[in-house]
Amino acid sequence: MSSRGSRKVGAPTGTMVEYERLVEAALARTGNVERGRKRLLTVEKSQCLKCHRLGDQGEKIGSELTGIGSRFSRVHIIESLLEPLRTIAAGFQSQTVAMNDGQVLSGLKIIETADTLVLADNQKKKHSLLKADIEESQAHAGSIMPDGLEKTLTVDEFVDLISFLTSEKQSAGR
Ligand code: HEC
Known part of the structure; x- marks a missing residue:
């Protein structure tokens, strides 16, 4: 070694x-x-x-x-x-989103449709978000694997x- x-x-x-x-x-x-x-x-x-x-x-x-x-x-x-x-691993970058109400969430994008985004955070909780409520969203390198x-x-x-x-x-x- x-x-x-x-x-x-x-x-x-x-x-x-x-x-x-x-x-x-x-x-x-x-x-x-x-x-x-x-x-x-x-x-x-x-x-x-x-x-x-x-x-x-x-x-x-x-x-x-x-x-x-x-x-x-x-x-x-x-x-x-x-x-x-x-x-x-490829395809597993995290996403941080700032909501219109001031809430900030980070997690792995698991589902995205035309108007919703589902993020899984590192507590294994899934957050279903309406895109209309998202002010800003940014992808970044980061894993939710604890x-x-x-x-x-x-x-x-x-x-x-x-x-x-x-x-x-x-x-x-x-
Ligand atoms: C909270 C969710 C979570 C838990 C708990 C978790 N992982 Fe992961 N793991 C991920 C994610 C997301 C990735 C892909 C991103 C990355 O490479 O970090 C990953 C990547 C990996 C990889 C790399 C696979 C690749 O394709 O490169 C291995 C191996 C792995 N995990 C094994 C484990 C083992 C074994 C455990 C239990 C001891 C574990 N993980 C627990 C979320 C988790």
Whole structure:
């Protein structure tokens, strides 16, 4: 593991050490795929399926996790989990809107029609907005995938989760 850390900008040192530890563990160890799957499917704990879809379970706010292991490398998957802000998947930019009544909302655009816009915020709440009520709207780079998901996991659980995701190679819509 030579210079992985030097590419990272602006992370506080404490989380930096933790980050390195998780990346190294997840790259070096095999993990337990079945435990990782169970972890991911335990929505109250992992949260993942509140936004992602796996097989016929979960929501479609985030990208499809079905078959993710055949689309992405282990490193990409690890980094997506640890640093959702840095590795934003295409088509998932956030939108900030200022409403006529002064309210400001940020979230991921999940539905847009001629007169409505539906945003999902990082609390997994959906906001249905009338375009007529929107004063200004701006797209920006930013993910609603919450930061620090790994803090709810032990190193072992993290490694298991990564192992499950990298082994998840079935095709979508099976
Ligand atoms: C609040 C919603 C939310 C939760 C909870 C969430 N994600 Fe995400 N996730 C997203 C969104 C939106 C994206 C796409 C934007 C991005 O790349 O950050 C994403 C991206 C990803 C990616 C990258 C996929 C790609 O196409 O590059 C992976 C892998 C991933 N999430 C796994 C997970 C796992 C595993 C969990 C649970 C530990 C989780 N996510 C929890 C919303 C969420």
